[in-house]
Amino acid sequence: MLTRRLALGAALAATAFAGAAHAQSWKSAYPELVLAVVPAENASGVTDRYGPFVEYLSQALGTKVTLRVANDYAAVIEGQRNGSIHIAGYGPASYARAVVTGVKIDPFVTSVNGDGTMGYYSVFYVRADSPYKTVDDLKGKNLGLVDPNSTSGNNVPRFALNKMKINPESFFAKVTYTGSHENAVLALQQKTVDVAANWWNSEDDSNLTRMAKKSLAKKDDFRIVYKSDLIPNSPYAYLDSLPADLKAAITKAFLEAPTKAKAAFDKLSDGKDREFVKVDTKYYEPVVELIKFVDQLRKQKS
Incomplete structure (x- = not known):
């Protein structure tokens, strides 16, 4: 019995060690993660709004998260295309534009309004x-x-x-x-x-x-x-190429933000949002179709 317990304990320890080593492996591969957001307001406003949230993400993930304030929507799309932006806060259409033009990303959360709508x-x-x-x-x-x-x-x-x-x-x-x-x-x-x-x-x-x-x-x-x-509310999307455990850690950090970093979360929306919820590519398929339709409109008008 003692031998079995020792064997079980050793197996559990080995699993935990392997998990820790795996987590450490993505941290060595990603000593810094870049979060960029589309410019809804001027650069200083974006920095002020996102500063505390980025600090929270750095602590929650145990690796440095840097905010990049993009000049325009296209800069965020291109940053994810070339892999220099790991996480992006999009509008639905800019996310769809990224997908339509072949950027390999996964939407993972969106916000819920204070009244429960999305x-x-x-x-x-x-x-x-x-x-x-x-x-x-x-x-x-x-x-x-x-x-x-x-x-x-x-x-x-x-x-x-x-x-x-x-x-x-x-x-x-x-x-x-x-x-x-x-x-x-x-x-x-x-x-x-x-x-x-x-x-x-x-x-x-x-x-x-x-x-x-x-x-x-x-x-x-x-x-x-x-x-x-x-x-549909705006998504956050990460690179499809990120390791699965890093994606899981990022999603977890976002979902836990309203309780673990309430002030930082509230600052993102002036206290108007309730929480983050998980989303996937299917949720934004209607917006992708809208973008394709608008592209057709432009071709017809040009």
Whole structure:
């Protein structure tokens, strides 16, 4: 009996040692992990929002996690294509663009809104002091979009306008990509555009409410003239080539963030999100189909 116990103990110890050695092996292969996010706001805003969360990830994973603030959505996609970005926070459309163009990534979590829903909307804002009540009223005016790979700031608006039988490039006097959701609102504020696309969760949770909190804009200065159907919440995706145990550790760290690093987690959404939940490629298949549709639209219009 004693011999069997010793043998069992030795086997368990060997398994634990092998597991520890395996974990150590990915840590030696990945002494640093890079997390990048698409630019919803200006660079200092992204750094401030993600700083504590990145510190938490470094502690939870036991390896250095570095935040990379990308200049545009394409930079995040290309960073994952060339393997220099290990984890990325995408919008649904930029994730789909990465997949459609052959980037080997796996979505692993998305956020749950405070009310339990798992989606958001694309909206068209106009200035509250403008005469425009509907999209039709904006014929011949200037449209501000966000980025070619933005879901709520380009792809869903183009899909919606197509449903309205509107070709943006001929309907509007000018179509401008502003670079970020904040910039789109600022362009509208400064009257360089007459209507701006943006993301919106609810009356008290949107890019505009976040800007108002930072005194960059006043919520009452703007009015919504169009709101889309629900869009699946944004995914985080890691490289498909990462070791399975590293992927599991990253997923675990994200899922545990709301309890183990509540302040850091809350800062990501100004306290508006409830938790992270697991997702997979199947969850975003409708968005991949949307991107393919928008690509077809462009080909038809060009």
